[in-house]
Amino acid sequence: TQLLEQSPQFLSIQEGENLTVYCNSSSVFSSLQWYRQEPGEGPVLLVTVVTGGEVKKLKRLTFQFGDARKDSSLHITAAQPGDTGLYLCAGPYNFNKFYFGSGTKLNVKP
Amino acid sequence: DTAVSQTPKYLVTQMGNDKSIKCEQNLGHDTMYWYKQDSKKFLKIMFSYNNKELIINETVPNRFSPKSPDKAHLNLHINSLELGDSAVYFCASSQGTNTDTQYFGPGTRLTVL
Incomplete structure (x- = not known):
């Protein structure tokens, strides 16, 4: 088992739909980071969450750190192919x- | 300017050969890392150096030997390559400890035949 489990593993949606990706652990983390990796490139940091219950917004992306600091979620509103x-x-x-984490592969179809 | 660069981008070699991957960062960071990403996209840390000193050495076969000639460079040498070594290897750097933002290189896709 992975220390950080992500779900779903794969997600294929239409442009304009909303989605949520989850990151769960049985262990407490002092902070969690979210990265996005595009094909043929290295991961790029999107956000760091530090405080339990913290919510951060990055344009259409909303990140939340669980109160117990064992989980985090990433919500994308009106997903775009980009x-x-x-x-x-x-x-x-x-x-x-x-x-x-184990990663979530997102495909947004135009 | 490229922040973290790796060479080569692609490496195809035969089993049993020895190969090296080079990494350089021009961000002035103190810490550098090597990660391995397998075919399932799982990214796992291999080594971490802080100011040229090894601080993390995960359970990696001793055929893998990192070398840091200076703070800006962290190279990875692999002896007696095996089929299971095929993966994408990423170099990364951060200002301080691993709680800081890590900046990744473009990766080196190693294929062992």
């Missing part, structure tokens, strides 16, 4: 170790 990519949650665990 949102297509692999979404990864990640966080520090144990001293100096950084773990990535």
Whole structure:
């Protein structure tokens, strides 16, 4: 089992639809980060959430950190084809170790 | 200017060969990392260096040897390549510890035949 489990694994939707991606763990994290990775490129940081219950917005993307700091969600409103990519949650665990989630592959069809 | 660069972008080689991947960052960061991303897109940390000193060494075969000649470079040398080494290898850097934003290179796709 992964330290950070993401769901769903795959998501294919039409442009304009809303979606939510989940990142869950049985462990507490001091912070969690969300990255987006496009084909042939490295992951790029979208946001870092630090405080339990925190909500951050980045244009049409809304990120939430669970109250217990064991989970996080990413909600996209009115998805666009440019949102297509692999979404990864990640966080520090144990001293100096950084773990990535299992990933959610999003495809937004025009 | 490219922040984190890796060479080569693609590497195709035979089993048993030795190969190196180079990484350079021009961000002035203190910490650099090597990650391996498998065919299922799972990204796993391999090594982490802070100011040229090894601080993380995950359960990686000792055929993999990182080398940091200076703070801006972290190279990865792989001996006796095996089929299971085929993956995309990413270099990354951050200002401080791994709680900081990590900036990733474009990746090196290694294929072992």
